[in-house]
Amino acid sequence: MRNGEIDGSRVTTGSRGLDDVLGGGLPEDRMYLVHGLPGVGKTTLALQFLLEGVRRGEKVLYVTLSETEHEIRQVADSHGWSLDGITLYELSAAEQNRRLNDNTLYAAEDVELKETMSLLLDQVVRTRPARVVFDSLSEIRLLAQSGPLYRREILGLKQFFAGRNCTVLLLDDRSAREPDLQVESLAHGVIALEQSAREYGSDRRRLRVVKLRGSSFRSGYHDFVVRRGGLVVFPRLVAAEHRSDEAARDLPSGVPELDTMLGGGLDRATSTLIVGPAGSGKSLLATQFVAAAAARGENATLFLFEERSGTLRRRTKNLGIDLDAPRGGRITIRQVDPAELAPDEFTHLVRDEVEANDSRVIVIDSINGYFTAMPEERFMTLHMHELLAYLDERGVATILTMSQGGVVGTMTSPIDVSYLSDTVILLRYYEHRGRVRKAISVLKKRSGAHEDAIRQLTFGSDGVRLGEPLSEMRGVLTGVPVIEGPDGRPEGPRVD
Numbered sequence: 001m002r003n004g005e006i007d008g009s010r011v012t013t014g015s016r017g018l019d020d021v022l023g024g025g026l027p028e029d030r031m032y033l034v035h036g037l038p039g040v041g042k043t044t045l046a047l048q049f050l051l052e053g054v055r056r057g058e059k060v061l062y063v064t065l066s067e068t069e070h071e072i073r074q075v076a077d078s079h080g081w082s083l084d085g086i087t088l089y090e091l092s093a094a095e096q097n098r099r100l101n102d103n104t105l106y107a108a109e110d111v112e113l114k115e116t117m118s119l120l121l122d123q124v125v126r127t128r129p130a131r132v133v134f135d136s137l138s139e140i141r142l143l144a145q146s147g148p149l150y151r152r153e154i155l156g157l158k159q160f161f162a163g164r165n166c167t168v169l170l171l172d173d174r175s176a177r178e179p180d181l182q183v184e185s186l187a188h189g190v191i192a193l194e195q196s197a198r199e200y201g202s203d204r205r206r207l208r209v210v211k212l213r214g215s216s217f218r219s220g221y222h223d224f225v226v227r228r229g230g231l232v233v234f235p236r237l238v239a240a241e242h243r244s245d246e247a248a249r250d251l252p253s254g255v256p257e258l259d260t261m262l263g264g265g266l267d268r269a270t271s272t273l274i275v276g277p278a279g280s281g282k283s284l285l286a287t288q289f290v291a292a293a294a295a296r297g298e299n300a301t302l303f304l305f306e307e308r309s310g311t312l313r314r315r316t317k318n319l320g321i322d323l324d325a326p327r328g329g330r331i332t333i334r335q336v337d338p339a340e341l342a343p344d345e346f347t348h349l350v351r352d353e354v355e356a357n358d359s360r361v362i363v364i365d366s367i368n369g370y371f372t373a374m375p376e377e378r379f380m381t382l383h384m385h386e387l388l389a390y391l392d393e394r395g396v397a398t399i400l401t402m403s404q405g406g407v408v409g410t411m412t413s414p415i416d417v418s419y420l421s422d423t424v425i426l427l428r429y430y431e432h433r434g435r436v437r438k439a440i441s442v443l444k445k446r447s448g449a450h451e452d453a454i455r456q457l458t459f460g461s462d463g464v465r466l467g468e469p470l471s472e473m474r475g476v477l478t479g480v481p482v483i484e485g486p487d488g489r490p491e492g493p494r495v496d
Helices: 016-021 042-055 069-078 093-100 108-127 137-144 147-161 181-186 256-261 282-295 309-318 343-355 367-372 380-393
Strands: 031-035 060-064 086-090 131-135 167-172 189-196 204-212 221-227 230-234 271-277 299-304 331-335 359-365 397-404 423-432 435-445 454-460 463-469
Touching (some): 016 204, 016 221, 031 042, 031 147, 042 086, 042 167, 060 069, 060 108, 086 108, 108 137, 147 167, 147 181, 230 343, 256 463, 271 282, 282 299, 282 331, 282 359, 282 397, 282 423, 299 309, 331 343, 367 397
Parallel strands (some): 031 189, 271 397, 359 397
Antiparallel strands (some): 189 204, 204 221, 423 435
16 A cells, blocks of 8 residues: 655666655655665665666765675676766775874764764765765764764764755664664665575565655565566555456357356456366366467466476377467466565566566466465465456456365365355366266356356367266266266166
8 A cells, every 4th residue: 555645756776666665766865774684685775776876877975884895896796787987985994093093082982983974974075976875874883882872973964964965875784682763763764674584495585665754655565586686676566556447358268168158258357266186177277268368369378386387388289289389369388486486576477477468368377386385474365365356457367276185075175265266167076987087067157157067078189178068967076976867866777
């Protein structure tokens, strides 16, 4: 949700995702605090911020109190950046000590703090930058040695920059035992960076805008990653920001019997759940809708969490569906490694396919893999709700697959997301005359009428095929059906 109104000019940060979270960037000519533990990405973000200024023809200054200039250049080299245009000022301890040798009247720490701040501000006066980064506040805090003196110095820093047409980032590594509320109260805005280790997979990084005075911003946590090239921020998806009047329209599968069961096919701007035991044909059925969409000239995307893309291509090719064949529309297959993925990053991948590549059909195969790979995320169902609502608003037909536990009889579902779906298609195994067969039925369809019959489902070289309704059988969904006679009674054994 966004708070307040956008007011005044904005300074872009160099990270498109962070600018989106900030409502367009940082309000210019203000002082901001960026805090987080060591290694979370503060220096990378600071360099992105300054390089964006260089790109815009601005004078920029990087003041390093804790790291050497060589270390800063190593960070830049790791991202392939040139620091040409950035003025780097390293305040070494040796330079400070040289200036303090003749002091005998005052405590060394008092003189050192004043001398340090004087050196910093003199450099700002000489450079006259439009953007400044101070890295980091922990050194000033150590020099001050007391809370009141430290707050006074930060207040003095804020007053110094007032009216100088300069946007300032103060970096803090959170070395203090308690949250630094003194600086947070003085800063115009606060951005908190966090990093946490998951039980399996890569660390998760996320950020939160704690405050941004008098300005609009996207509240809450937003996942980000540090890649070569800088911080990539994935703003949290808010479906309410993407309202549209997209009407539900038929999305036929190209299989007449299946479309009959669905009352004409699936509908756009709706979500469909295909659920059944392992191997019952969920992925192949979803792929049938994708191939039909591409044949009509529409783009479609499959996100695979479990099956390899090569395996899916081979299986569908055996059904007469070549996912790589030229069509009017384009089919994109994206194999996802969920152990390396955060929820907001996956949302970003989906949004990119919809907004940049105009995908009209999205398949997530399967949500079991997605949810299982992130067991520590407590709000995955809510996250999925926002994603489906967004896709509905964009007029996209979404197809989810979910594998149930068991083969015949009672099935168990690891996740209950059926209430999130507009349409639910159920697949089942059943035994008949010494053979294992597959059945399909439509349990619900919110957007229109559907057939309530159960049909046999087969996959072969001629594609997906459905038989006539199994009207003479009772108990198909239990896996062990009974053939009923004309009077409704079970028939005895039959020899074919």
